[in-house]
Amino acid sequence: MFLLDGPYVSDFLLDTLERRRFPVIDTEYARAAAGGRTLAFVPPGEAARRLRNDDGRLYTPSENSIGWIARHLAETPLPEKIALFKNKAEFRRRIRPLYPDFFFREVDVPTLLALRPGELPLPCVVKPATGFFSLGVYPVADADDFARMQRRLRSDLQAAENLYPREVLDARTFLVEEHIPGPEYAIDAWYDAAGEPVVLGILEHLFASERDVSDRIYTTSAEIVRRNLEPFTALLGRIGRLTEVRNFPAHVEIRRRADGALVPVEVNPVRFGGWCTTPDLGRHAWGLNLYECYMDGVRPDWGALTERAGDAACSLVVLDNSTGVPGREIAGFDYDALLGRFSRPLELRRTDFGRYPLFGFLFVETTPQTRGELERILRDDLTRYLLPPPAPRE
Template identity: 50%
Template sequence: MFFVDKPYVSEFVKETLLENALPVVATTVAKSLGLKDGTRFLAEDEAVEQARQGRVPLLYATSENCIGWIAEHLSFTGIPAKIELFKNKLKFREMTRPFFPEFYFREVLIEDLATVRFDDLPVPFIIKPAVGFFSMGVHKVASREEWTAAVAAIRSEIDRTRGLYPEEVLDSRAFIVEECIDGEEFAVDAYFDAAGAPVVLGIFQHVFASGYDVSDRVYITSKAIIEENLAAFSELLGQIGKVAGVRNFPVHAELRRTAAGRVVPIEVNPMRFGGWCTTADLTFRAYGLNPYLCYFSRQRPDWPRLLEGKAGKLFAIVVLDNGSGIEAKHIRSFDYDMLLARFEKPLELRKVDYHEYPVFGFLFTETAADNFAELEWILRSDLRPFIKTGPTDAHSNLKGNEEPT
């Protein structure tokens, strides 16, 4: 059964649900999200009863906002406990300690941030919410001065993001401090099948502007990225799935691969693929593979066939986060057309109400491998050239939320 919730459900997901009669749990929020006429809704009590009848029910959520409903209504399935193993980064590190016994991490409560002994921390390190989402509250620290600045920034971010997501998704009461993992970062959509074996449905390299960049601006996928990492990532996910004991369980994993080839998990997000319907939707755009259907029909991708004819092409997700330093209340409009003109082959633009969320939208692109410069440019842009300030009409240029280009 399928759960949909805020902040976003894509047209591709809506079409997938309708055309394949996938059952959607009819929560109050789900019924308000504009799903297509004819979508197969499942009453909440019926969903609970079906879960009771299935040994390990097939569940998928477009948003972690659904975790609260699952915890309240489906505790008898054992799934909420599995979700907590992954969603809580401290519990996840404890679970994977046997594979990485030397890895440093510790919990720091929000009220203790100002009194932590900096000399006791492994510089450089990462600090982030123990339960988090979308790189919110994530900072890399390499000096005492940067630690002071990070603590101040965290307090400001807490005030700015309060109320955007429920506590099951973003909880700023506790943080995890952990050592930095050197190497290239990747995002992986996958599911564990009925036997607990991992099935990889997409691999994206998370590209950064610098060693201090922790933003989600650009993710790329390509034939080479998938071929070079599929075996190693599947092996690590298999180890994690075995110790977690999960079955029929979708995940969005974030991993790093060191120069020596060792694969280390950053985190594994439960019950979903990439947030805001991004990675799974672009996988379909890029390779013709529908990850949602793969999971619900328990299929394994035929990657050699899917990657035919894809050499020399990069497919990217560009997250247009508001890193301009300009508060949304001062932004009159964002010039999406001017932005699109900078790209070789835009595939789809998804506008977001930047007065509600700190992001202008999401852009899917296809780029020739020898034109990576256009992705490097957007990676470093603060987006100020596309912002017009002045008296605001909160929805002035958000008409046409999803625009194929």
């Protein structure tokens, strides 16, 4: 069953729902999102009854739906499992047997603003205990960084809280945890009825520098999947045994330390990548429909999929507004010029940049010969694409 909510539902997901007749909970947002499509709507009361009595297999593309789940499915284990993963401090406590020496501390905003750098181990990362999309995440390398973090905290969180419900981004409590060095990966997966993980996608999260915390590029390839499938599946299995999840989709972010140890950054519950991004990338990269995989209980044949893929990489480019100009002050964005920077763009999705801090999402394919296209956009602040172009700074 699917529970649709804002800010975005892709045409690919909606077309899948119409073609497969998967049940969709009948809400005002779902009706509006469907447009002219004929979806298999189920009244909320009937949907709640089915989810309580059947296997409870639910998917939502947006964590804005968490409130609905808490209200209508309180008699199921689902709200408790969601709360466990959404509260990053609680998640750290649950997996402590796997990482007994990992430092983290939960603090409220007044305490965080009053702390001094010497009271915490540096480097560290400061982030909302409940957060989304790298909002309010601050890497702190030294005392100067710590002071800057405290100065930025109030204004940044006020802006972020206007975008998402409290269930998605709760700025009342923060998590301070040790910095996890090493490359970062995102995994789309689901847990079956026995609690065993099934990996549907592995992406490497590219950063421009050690201090970069943006979501600009996620990329996948046969080499990335082959190298990581076995150890990542094993880690998800250990997490699953501690959290006891069943029939449960998740978007998991992890890092690999220099010694090879894998450490989870966070687990996002009841969905794959937000804004229908990484699940729809699976269609471009592998020909997989991740929504069908989860609902039908499909386990991808990664041996065959990676064999066919060759040396190409498929990437998601998140066009976050890094220009320094508030979206409401931007008249337009030159998407055509942006597309011209790539030899093989696959799909462009535009967003309302006056409302959300991003211009859209771009799916692209690159080869080893054209990988420089990713390196360039990774470091681009996107100012060159503003319409009209901003006046030169004096």
